[in-house]
Amino acid sequence: MKITIEEQHSGEEEIIIRCNQVSDDIMRILSFVKAQKNAVVGYDKDKLYRLQAADIYYFEAVDNRVFIYCKKEMFESKQKLYEIENELISRDFFRVSKSVIVNLTKIEYVSPAFNGRFEATLLNGEKIIISRQYVPEFKKRLIGES
Amino acid sequence: MSLISFLKSMALNFLIILGGCFLAATIFCSIFASDVIFVLKDLWMIMLMAFTSSLTIFVYYSKREMSKKSTIYRKIIQFLMVIICIFGIGFANDWIDKRSIPQLVVMFLLVASIFSAISAYNYILNCKMADRINHALEKLRENNHDS
Numbered sequence: 382m383k384i385t386i387e388e389q390h391s392g393e394e395e396i397i398i399r400c401n402q403v404s405d406d407i408m409r410i411l412s413f414v415k416a417q418k419n420a421v422v423g424y425d426k427d428k429l430y431r432l433q434a435a436d437i438y439y440f441e442a443v444d445n446r447v448f449i450y451c452k453k454e455m456f457e458s459k460q461k462l463y464e465i466e467n468e469l470i471s472r473d474f475f476r477v478s479k480s481v482i483v484n485l486t487k488i489e490y491v492s493p494a495f496n497g498r499f500e501a502t503l504l505n506g507e508k509i510i511i512s513r514q515y516v517p518e519f520k521k522r523l524i525g526e527s
Numbered sequence: 528m529s530l531i532s533f534l535k536s537m538a539l540n541f542l543i544i545l546g547g548c549f550l551a552a553t554i555f556c557s558i559f560a561s562d563v564i565f566v567l568k569d570l571w572m573i574m575l576m577a578f579t580s581s582l583t584i585f586v587y588y589s590k591r592e593m594s595k596k597s598t599i600y601r602k603i604i605q606f607l608m609v610i611i612c613i614f615g616i617g618f619a620n621d622w623i624d625k626r627s628i629p630q631l632v633v634m635f636l637l638v639a640s641i642f643s644a645i646s647a648y649n650y651i652l653n654c655k656m657a658d659r660i661n662h663a664l665e666k667l668r669e670n671n672h673d674s
Contacts, residue, residue: 496598
């Protein structure tokens with residue numbers, strides 16, 4: 382297989398695969414590329430981890446630090462919450478309060494909380510609050526009405 | 528919540544409370560004054576009662592996110608304010624006899640019942656919305672699993 386890399390100095394980066402047929406090898410390359418695109422960098426003390434977006438339950442900002450919560454593990458992110466939101470908004474992530482971005486596919490169910498808020502129970506049993514301010518957008522995203 | 532959403536919510540509450548006021552007035556008069564005749568002023572006063580009661584929703588207006596504790600306190604304050612509005616207008620128009628304990632108790636129970644019914648209605652609406660959201664979440668999870 383011939384590999385060609387062309388450097389460009391502007392515009393969006395692009396990967397083009399020219400093949401006779403989509404073989405298993407090509408599929409493996411594709412899934413690797415996709416996995417890199419969906420990866421989020423998390424730190425645990427001095428160690429750096431590439432986390433798959435699909436494994437992340439939610440992000441939370443606490444005292445100017447952003448934490449990444451997976452099923453059981455917790456990592457720290459060097460990114461700001463709004464940067465993460467901009468990167469992941471097109472996927473299944475959604476901001477549910479000023480300090481939390483949740484992976485919608487990790488919500489087991491929501492239930493009404495006090496005063497127009499909702500409480501989301503995640504698949505790992507954790508509970509997070511969907512703030513009243515974000516409820517209309519949340520409804521719009523999921524059921525198409527606010 | 529924006530001020531516009533808040534005012535919309537207040538307008539809806541006004542209509543619900545107005546219905547509650549008419550219901551309470553009908554029950555109260557059936558018990559204590561079955562021969563009463565309503566004049567136009569009374570109807571306006573009932574509207575005023577509903578309007579002042581619906582204004583109490585402003586106890587929830589806050590730019591900051593409220594804690595569960597704070598919401599419960601505000602709910603209690605709102606109930607007390609509704610009681611003051613209803614009894615204030617009731618006393619001012621001589622609809623309620625201040626010296627009659629049965630009248631005071633019945634009116635209090637009516638207000639408490641209607642207040643609870645409206646709170647329950649809002650809760651049921653939110654439960655229905657939660658069901659729809661849960662259904663959408665389930666679909667999202669299924670689609671995600673398939674892909």
